[in-house]
Amino acid sequence: MNDSNQPMQDIAHLGNVELLTPQPSRSLWYFRDILGMEIVHYGAQSVYLRGYGDYATSTLKLTEAKQPGVGCISWRTSSAAALARRAAAIEAAGLGIGWTEGDFGRGRAYRFRDPDGHRMEVYYEETPYRAADHLRSTLKNLPMKYTGRGVGVRRIDHLALLADDVCxxxxxxxxxxxxxxxxxxxxxxxxxxxxSWLSPSPVHHQVAYVKDVRGARGRLHHFSLWVDNREDVLRAASIITEAGVFIEAGPSMHNNSQGFYLYTYEPGGNRVEIYSGSYLVFAPDWKPVTWNEEERGTGVYWGGALPESFLTYATPDVEQDTANQPVKVPVFDPS
Ligand SMILES: [Fe+2]
Structure with missing residues (x-):
């Protein structure tokens, strides 16, 4: 591969996701007690959490808000120089908001919006995580011990964002x-x-952009957390059901991504996926896999069909007739 084809590797991975919730106490209960994440910090209107396998200090920021949805999506760059390069390029493209001094666990960041309006930032400096004594693992290479509380999600995995213009x-x-x-x-x-499913790392996808059938902008379809195997997803289904939390779909398997999934709504209204399976991609010259109407179907490889809400509900929720120009729901009508 010559220099002109050298892949840009300025972004290392998805670092932190901010979820907005009108039910902060209930959402915190869901992520801490049911999914098993650990609280690492309290802010003015936010609580910062992490999965036991996340190397970063915090990977989820729960922020009280009037409506559910996604707040700032943080991407860690591969170096300080990469951060400067990405900030300059994004600013030149007219999508920049500006520099911030950083958030809990992270250094200065450059904020921007994607073309659909989702708020994002790039940062490089990461505060090393040190587990409190009662959370220290006896495994030297595990950042925090596996507490066995609830589902016990290991780490954050990806986001699916809705967009009016996927391209x-x-x-x-x-x-x-x-x-x-x-x-x-x-x-x-x-x-x-x-x-379209995309990634800056070998993880199959760290962001998906999917057509917003309501014609709205800046919405979250789901936030996904990783467990190590399919059995953990099945176990999660039982734990979540016992807790009286709504399960929208799954456990089942997607065709694209090969993901093994379970979709729930956290009490604030955001759709959360418990995820495993899928596959890693190592090829530097990967050729995207494309699916047409007949091949894709409802996106289910096996298991029950996804309900219509999976296509129409996202956060914040919008009424069909108040959106710009509702488009026909395409997935169930391959004609
Ligand atoms: Fe997903």
């Missing part, structure tokens, strides 16, 4: 963030881009 956001992620396109759903002989 524009996918190009933004490829060209300005250097993400590799892994899979796509293209309808009408490849002319209608319904969804």
């Amino acid at each position: 524009a956001n996918r190009k933004f992620a490829q060209e300005l963030l250097g993400f590799q396109l892994r899979e796509q759903v293209l309808y009408q002989r490849g002319t209608q881009e319904i969804g």
Whole structure:
């Protein structure tokens, strides 16, 4: 591969996700007691959490808000120089907001919006995590001990964002963030881009952009947390059901991404996925896999069909008739 084809590797991985919740106490109960995440810090209107396998100090920020949705999505760069390069490129593209001094666990960051309006930032400096004595693992290479509380999610995995224009956001992620396109759903002989799955790391996808059938902007479809195997997903289904939390779909297996999934709504209203399986991608010259209407179907490889809410509900929720120009729900109508 010559220099002109050298992949840009300025972004290392998804670092932190801020979820907005109108039910902060109940959401905290869900992530701490049911999913088993650990609280590491309290802010003015936010609580900072982590999975036991996350190397970062905090990977989830729960912030009280009037409506559910996603707040700031933080991407760690591969170096300080990469941070400067990405900030300059994003600013030149007219999407920049500006520098901040950073948030709990992280150094200064450059904030921006993707073309659909989702708030994001890039940062490099990371405060090393040191577990409190009662959370220290006897395993030297485990950042924090496995507490066995609830589902016991290991780490954050990915986000699925809705977008009015999937193509524009996918190009933004490829060209300005250097993400590799892994899979796509293209309808009408490849002319209608319904969804694109992208990643800056070997993790299959760390962000997905999927068509917002309501024609709204800046919405979250789901936030995904990783468990080590399928049995953990099945166990999660029992734990979540016993806790009286709504399960929307699964456990089942997707065709694209090969993900083994369980979708729930946390009490604030955001859709949360408990996720395993999938596959890693190591090829520097990966050729994106594309799916058409017939091949994609409802996105289910096996298991029950996804309910209509999976296509129409996202956070914040919007009414069909108050959105710009509702488009026909495409997934259930391959004609
Ligand atoms: Fe997902």
